Amino acid sequence: MKIQHSGARYSAIVGIGEKVKKLGEESGIEYLALNRGVNAVVHIDLTEVVKRIDFNSDIIQVYPPNSGFPKLKSAINDAYFLGKASPENITIAAGGMGGLDLTFQVLDIKKLLLPEYYWGAYANMSAIRDLQNDTYTDLVSLRNRPNDFTNTAVIICDPNNPIGNKYPDNEVLETVSELNNKGVPVIFDSPYRRVFYDRDDPMFDILASMDNVIIVESFSKSVGLSGQRLAFVHSVDKDFNRELGIRVLYANNGINGFAQELVYELLASPEGRKAVDDFRLKTVTNIGLNIQYLIKKGFLATQFYRDSDPVGIFVIVNLTEKYLLDHYIAGVPLSYFTRDRKEEAAKYTRLCVSVPHQEFVDFFSKL
Numbered sequence: 001m002k003i004q005h006s007g008a009r010y011s012a013i014v015g016i017g018e019k020v021k022k023l024g025e026e027s028g029i030e031y032l033a034l035n036r037g038v039n040a041v042v043h044i045d046l047t048e049v050v051k052r053i054d055f056n057s058d059i060i061q062v063y064p065p066n067s068g069f070p071k072l073k074s075a076i077n078d079a080y081f082l083g084k085a086s087p088e089n090i091t092i093a094a095g096g097m098g099g100l101d102l103t104f105q106v107l108d109i110k111k112l113l114l115p116e117y118y119w120g121a122y123a124n125m126s127a128i129r130d131l132q133n134d135t136y137t138d139l140v141s142l143r144n145r146p147n148d149f150t151n152t153a154v155i156i157c158d159p160n161n162p163i164g165n166k167y168p169d170n171e172v173l174e175t176v177s178e179l180n181n182k183g184v185p186v187i188f189d190s191p192y193r194r195v196f197y198d199r200d201d202p203m204f205d206i207l208a209s210m211d212n213v214i215i216v217e218s219f220s221k222s223v224g225l226s227g228q229r230l231a232f233v234h235s236v237d238k239d240f241n242r243e244l245g246i247r248v249l250y251a252n253n254g255i256n257g258f259a260q261e262l263v264y265e266l267l268a269s270p271e272g273r274k275a276v277d278d279f280r281l282k283t284v285t286n287i288g289l290n291i292q293y294l295i296k297k298g299f300l301a302t303q304f305y306r307d308s309d310p311v312g313i314f315v316i317v318n319l320t321e322k323y324l325l326d327h328y329i330a331g332v333p334l335s336y337f338t339r340d341r342k343e344e345a346a347k348y349t350r351l352c353v354s355v356p357h358q359e360f361v362d363f364f365s366k367l
């Protein structure tokens with residue numbers, strides 16, 4: 001067979017996970033796994049939520065509507081857009097990754113502009129879709145960039161993966177609005193934001209007024225359900241939505257009905273909203289304590305947070321992957337998240353700080 005090789009590579013972070021598992025098995029010592037990208041303070045407690053779901057129903061058992069359950073889209077409108085968006089501008093997708101991939105296909109672009117430190121999947125997905133990529137250092141540089149945005153879409157990820165920094169919202173909005181006014185497509189892919197913001201957050205409603213902005217939002221991080229593979233894409237561009245709808249149909253033939261029903265209950269029912277609130281409160285509290293602890297110990301690499309705040313769920317520490325591994329803590333070298341100055345970046349490590357504070361202290365107090 002002849003194979004079309006995309007040039008994309010399998011995630012190197014998966015390799016780190018496998019290495020840590022092996023080290024743990026060989027030594028019989030448990031490692032603190034901060035190499036992963038999931039909230040691990042607690043699981044969301046779904047006990048009361050699943051009782052509300054009727055498994056013997058068409059909703060679960062039969063093909064779902066192509067762009068998603070109308071009631072889920074309406075609940076998303078209420079929970080993310082202050083009830084002011086149009087549900088027909090929302091398309092349910094198979095995870096943020098699925099939503100991004102379809103977005104990359106639908107936009108008529110040749111290049112993606114990524115943050116200087118970026119989630120590696122952006123580059124690999126763009127390789128599969130034959131897109132080039134380039135980087136920008138910060139929001140100011142994006143605003144001051146001469147008009148070299150031809151055939152380019154810009155990705156905004158805030159709080160960022162891997163740095164875990166968050167720019168002030170007014171700066172994010174000023175930048176996105178400037179790009180939007182120049183006609184540049186902006187993909188707002190910020191799945192860590194809603195870990196920290198509630199349903200009264202006005203951000204998505206403001207972004208929804210911009211013609212060239214596409215929001216890709218996942219339920220993997222904000223409600224801790226990465227296993228459900230559910231996300232949504234919002235755009236006010238009718239042509240974009242029409243083509244997206246066609247591509248969703250032939251890629252997925254609708255998105256998993258159970259996942260949609262579960263997330264609907266989380267967003268709309270009192271039991272679901274309580275489960276989300278409890279999950280977020282515990283998660284955000286422990287993330288905050290862990291970041292404060294790293295600052296106190298002098299481990300936070302503060303140069304990455306000069307014009308933005310360390311918010312999480314990731315942070316960068318001024319310790320190498322090897323030093324941390326020697327102390328039974330697994331992280332990912334920052335060099336995995338950039339294409340420039342890799343040698344310098346290898347002196348730093350990305351840690352996921354969304355783990356129970358006491359466990360975190362138990363390991364880091366030995367450093």
Ligand SMILES: Cc1ncc(COP(=O)(O)O)c(C=O)c1O
Nearest residue numbers: 037095096097119161218220226
């Ligand atoms: C920046 C960013 N965007 C999108 C995603 C996609 O997440 P999912 O496909 O689980 O929705 C991730 C996952 O790690 C991410 O870090």
